[in-house]
Amino acid sequence: MLSILIPTYNYSVSPLILELKSQADLLTLPYEIIVLDDSSSLFLAENQKIKELENCYYLKNETNIGRTATRNLLAKKATFNNLLFLDADVFPEKKAFLSNYSKMVDKLENTVIFGGYKYVTVIPEESKSLRYYYGKDREEKEASIRNKNPYGFVFSGNMLICKNIFLENNYKKSDNLYGLDNIFSHQLYTKNIKALHIDNGIFHNGLEENEVFFTKSLESVTARKQILSNDKKGSEINSLLRYYSILKKIKLLFVAKILFKWSEKYMKNKIIAEKPNLFYFDLYRLGYICSLEN
Numbered sequence: 001m002l003s004i005l006i007p008t009y010n011y012s013v014s015p016l017i018l019e020l021k022s023q024a025d026l027l028t029l030p031y032e033i034i035v036l037d038d039s040s041s042l043f044l045a046e047n048q049k050i051k052e053l054e055n056c057y058y059l060k061n062e063t064n065i066g067r068t069a070t071r072n073l074l075a076k077k078a079t080f081n082n083l084l085f086l087d088a089d090v091f092p093e094k095k096a097f098l099s100n101y102s103k104m105v106d107k108l109e110n111t112v113i114f115g116g117y118k119y120v121t122v123i124p125e126e127s128k129s130l131r132y133y134y135g136k137d138r139e140e141k142e143a144s145i146r147n148k149n150p151y152g153f154v155f156s157g158n159m160l161i162c163k164n165i166f167l168e169n170n171y172k173k174s175d176n177l178y179g180l181d182n183i184f185s186h187q188l189y190t191k192n193i194k195a196l197h198i199d200n201g202i203f204h205n206g207l208e209e210n211e212v213f214f215t216k217s218l219e220s221v222t223a224r225k226q227i228l229s230n231d232k233k234g235s236e237i238n239s240l241l242r243y244y245s246i247l248k249k250i251k252l253l254f255v256a257k258i259l260f261k262w263s264e265k266y267m268k269n270k271i272i273a274e275k276p277n278l279f280y281f282d283l284y285r286l287g288y289i290c291s292l293e294n
Helices: 014-024 045-052 067-077 097-102 126-139 163-169 181-190 210-228 232-237 239-249 253-271 278-291
Strands: 002-008 031-037 056-060 082-086 090-092 111-114 158-162 194-197 202-204
Touching: 002 014, 002 067, 002 097, 014 031, 014 045, 014 090, 014 097, 031 045, 031 067, 045 056, 067 082, 067 163, 082 163, 126 210, 126 278, 158 163, 163 181, 181 194, 181 210, 181 232, 210 239, 210 278, 232 239, 239 253, 239 278, 253 278
Parallel strands: 002 031, 002 082, 031 056, 111 194
Antiparallel strands: 082 158, 090 202, 111 158
16 A cells, blocks of 8 residues: 655646656556645646546645645555655656555565665756756765665655654654755664665656755755754764764854855855866755854
8 A cells, every 4th residue: 555645836737646646657566646736826727637547646735835744644644554755846856756666665674765865867058057967966876875774875755654653753844944854864763763775766857947956955954953963873974963962162264254255256256167176066065064163
């Protein structure tokens, strides 16, 4: 039994649903597909047709509450205990995508399974280069690599999980923050819940504009600083917090802050470029976390 749960906002999710339904109809286990629209400002007629499909449901929040809170609602509405979370802007790499996951449901006791992300080989326009190159370099990894650092590749946009584990560990506050996969990963790690990675990827198609992704990345840094920076276990699985903790321990935060202010503009120009410099992106985020107030 499988509940496929998809939060969406201003995105045409119909092609994804049709593909998932065609795969799900070939399975021997009962399933449902629930799409929860987070109060989109656009009316997309093709999304409305989802509710006409058997075993498929299209619901809508009265107000915009953010993706994390929407996922919490989806989990509560799910009929079954096995939950497959997908983002709206993805598409399965394989025709056996759901079949592969269906074979893993008996392994979900104290384990969360992640299928991984893929990116198309066609380089997008320059305005979306940062998200593309970051995804290709940092997220698109084979399971054998991800399993060497399992909590460092927790991407909830392609995740199979038990309902009780999700509801107990997903971020529950109403803050509409970005980058909460880091917080979720920390929860799994501290609770000794295994993160298991398999090669069952989805193509991530909805690439943000450079400035949008850059800003969201800094929001993620802020969330980590606010929620995890004083927790020793946070630095054990997150490289940014690890380097921040080292600088703090040797009392170099002020020096790092000064250097960041001096080089901030130069680094940003290197980051938001046709071929982004991801090393500078790492340095920028480290300098940024050092510059935030304690």
